[in-house]
Amino acid sequence: EAKAMIEAAAAGKPIADLRDELGVRHTLWRIIDVDVIGRMQRAMADKKLIIADGHHRYETALAYYRENPAVTAASRVMMTFVNIHSPGLAILATHRVVAGLPAFDPDAAIAKAREAFSVQEAASAAALTEWWKEPHAGACRFGLAAGGRLLMLETPRPKETLDVTIAHERVLGGVLGVTPEDVQEQRYVRYVRGLEAAIAQVRSGEAQAAVLLEPTPVSEVARVAFSGGVMPQKSTDFYPKLLSGLTI
Numbered sequence: 001e002a003k004a005m006i007e008a009a010a011a012g013k014p015i016a017d018l019r020d021e022l023g024v025r026h027t028l029w030r031i032i033d034v035d036v037i038g039r040m041q042r043a044m045a046d047k048k049l050i051i052a053d054g055h056h057r058y059e060t061a062l063a064y065y066r067e068n069p070a071v072t073a074a075s076r077v078m079m080t081f082v083n084i085h086s087p088g089l090a091i092l093a094t095h096r097v098v099a100g101l102p103a104f105d106p107d108a109a110i111a112k113a114r115e116a117f118s119v120q121e122a123a124s125a126a127a128l129t130e131w132w133k134e135p136h137a138g139a140c141r142f143g144l145a146a147g148g149r150l151l152m153l154e155t156p157r158p159k160e161t162l163d164v165t166i167a168h169e170r171v172l173g174g175v176l177g178v179t180p181e182d183v184q185e186q187r188y189v190r191y192v193r194g195l196e197a198a199i200a201q202v203r204s205g206e207a208q209a210a211v212l213l214e215p216t217p218v219s220e221v222a223r224v225a226f227s228g229g230v231m232p233q234k235s236t237d238f239y240p241k242l243l244s245g246l247t248i
Contacts, residue, residue, distance in 0.1 A: 001043040003083060005036055016246055024240045028247070050084065050225040052238045080242055084218060091218060092237040095198035096167065096211040097190045098176055104208045106147025112175045113144055117153035125195045128152060132214050140166045143195075143212030144175070145202040162220060163213055164235040171211045183233075191234045 009029045016028040031037060051058055058077065065074040082089060098104075113119055122128045128143045131152055140163050144151045153171065157163075172178040172189065182188050192198040192210070201207040216235055224231055 002040050005031075005040055005043075009036075018243075020241075020243060022240075026243050026246065044081070048226060049081075050222060052082070052221070052236065055230075078244070078247065080244070084222060088240070089218060090239045091215045091221070092193060092239050093195070093213045093215045094234045094237050095192045095195065095213055096172060097192045097198050097201050097207045098172070098178060098188050098209045098211070099190065099201075099207040100188050101177065101208055104176075106149075106209065109146055109175050109177075109209065110144075110149065110151065113151060113153055113171075116170055116174055117142075117155050120152045120154075122150040122152045124150070125199055128212065129195065141214065142167055142171055144171065144209065145199045145212065146209040148203070150199065160223075162216065162224070162232065162235065164216065164232045167211050167213055168232065176209055176211070193237060 009031045010027075012029060014027045014029050016026070019025050031040075061074070061077040065071070068074055110119075120131075122131065122143065125143075128150065132141055136154075138157055139154050140157045140161075142153045142163070144153055155166065155170070158166070168180070168183065172183070173180070178188055190207070192201065195212060198210040198212060202210050216231075221231060221236055
């Protein structure tokens with residue numbers, strides 16, 4: 001019902017229509033009909049929401065409002081609602097790049113990987129991507145770039161466990177020796193979007209290793225959120241990004 005109202009509004013002339021630096025087109029319409037707004041509020045009143053981005057900002061805004069009830073403007077916060085089933089909605093992977101580890105030995109790390117995972121060599125990033133496309137519901141699959149080599153790691157998937165959790169525990173921790181405290185204190189680990197970019201940092205010597213992840217399916221985010229959980233840090237990068245400044 002809400003989708004139909006939005007589509008009806010979008011049949012009119014937009015108040016903004018532009019492309020960003022990535023070539024993504026942003027089109028904005030305004031709904032000012034009080035009756036339509038009321039019907040949309042009623043249609044959405046009982047729906048569950050997933051905070052895909054900005055949960056810290058939401059928590060901060062809520063805490064500020066509770067601490068300052070006299071500030072009437074603080075009783076509202078801007079949000080964007082997106083249909084989770086929209087075919088245009090995607091999650092991009094965020095890879096883990098490791099640098100600065102003391103006494104890092106790539107051969108020793110690869111040996112540890114062979115002990116903990118089923119390991120194959122990958123000829124290129126494209127080969128890794130094609131490998132991920134193969135059906136593998138019962139397995140977690142990662143890439144590991146280290147010592148001038150690109151490896152494909154595979155292990156059985158523990159029930160209802162996210163890839164990013166296994167990547168941190170068994171690849172960052174078990175193979176590379178990065179502790180949870182290191183991650184929390186932002187030591188040794190950087191987050192890079194783009195498979196080629198992460199691999200390039202290792203090949204150039206800028207980084208010692210890269211743990212390469214598949215994108216998290218939207219359905220997995222929904223499962224975790226609706227069961228009361230919170231996604232791990234840097235596990236979701238929703239695309240496309242909205243130009244929120246258009247509405248601010």
